[in-house]
Amino acid sequence: MGEAGFESRFVAASDGLKLHVRVYGQPRAGRLPLVCLAGLSRNAADFDVVARDISATRQVIAPDYRGRGLSDWDPDWQRYALPVELQDVLTVTAALGIERAVFLGTSRGGLLTMAMAAVRPTMLAGAILNDIGPVVEATGLVRIKDYLGKLPAPETMEAAVALLKTIGAGKFPGLAEADWRRQAEGMWTMRDGRLAAAFDPALAKTLEQVDLDAPLPTLWPQFDALAGVPVMVIRGEHSDILSAETVAAMAARRADLDVLDVPGQGHAPLLADARSIGRIAAFADRCDAA
Template identity: 30%
Template structure:
């Protein structure tokens, strides 16, 4: 089975593996990988059935266990025994499972809008959205799709959204346009699995490593009460991204800066942080910092 990935930075540097959601490709991580590659060896993986990776023989082969095994084989292929992992949505679920079963393989863990629990009705709603078939016959069709994505991916530029959407698709002569670059059976397998709640409590309870949790503040996937419980575990930091749903893009400059500093061990010693603070009042899970003091008055003339 062919498993594709993009490779950034110095191969001798500390390894960071980036893995995306159910319908993402490795190219979604380009902006993040470009920045992190100044400090790390960054590898971004296409899940089997997505992007440039091969398709599984049957729909039943698309499982969490298959993806965990892909991660293990990737580390073996790279001749590396340990990595930090950034996982968005499905990628975070797989990373949690890997870290629980093979703690020696994971140094630090970033969970992008995913926790140990997601209610079944929210999973079903997401499954219905991602399992729809789209054929983009004109550039304008892609732009319309961007509008639907923008409310979820947050405060990023149109260029970044177009980049992500473009690399999720490929030209199809049969459809006369661009279609998503994935095996439809992979998404159907997810839709069937989404009939029940996500429950990774057993995996979560086994984790004992530095963990960064990002939550889009209007996300319906990672609930506030789940985050509140997650931060009771030692060495867990929670970050809230305003005006963002499921999932934060990880291409926004502020998000990238925060992730880089945290991976380098220079992140804030705080459970709650808000990126891109909104100009209007908004409920946050922590006290807002006091405003800076006013500048001193200028000296009087002739003083």
């Protein structure tokens, strides 16, 4: 693994695009791998802290979706879509020889996890939904739509950190400087000698197509498709994507729902604190036993 703590691998998607995946640790007998799926414009770097910790006991896989991180950009922005990305995840897991896993999905990654339950239920041994549920709050989508692909390109990483603080300090009041720095390093990358967003700017077009004045569809059938496996939901105290009311409704449908509230964080919890990592590790252990 080297100093990076992970191995970078590249897998060809069904249409030939090169997909990047971080592989932390080795397969372990009796231990299901943990597959980490990031948010809309995010990438595998978001899971670095939790992945390093969890990989001491089980393998952790964190792919970059097409157009994000180190994966190829898609020349057709309309293929930045959940069905395509779900197929990419299945391609990656097949290439790595993973037949069954616990899935940890942040935001969009949680949507993919619920879709996995409907499309490939045998793949799913457990689901952790990080700040996402069957009801997505329009307020949060408006916020994301307003900034996605529209942030100025910072000249230095220090400027990137300052920009992130300006945007997010209200929702994440307790973050340490190292947390902000880690987030900035995952959001921006060096391209042609300058800092640039670590995703294809065309990704913003996918949200332009969403009519936020109309009621958003709910995903209760997709959530209910998780009935056969253990489920955990994580919610940031200041989340504007997943409401406390939705979590309560999820718990009403699933008496065994494992709920973790993360104080002092918004959308989406960073999963870098000892309490969150410990709960995720314990949940994965229960999935092994199940």
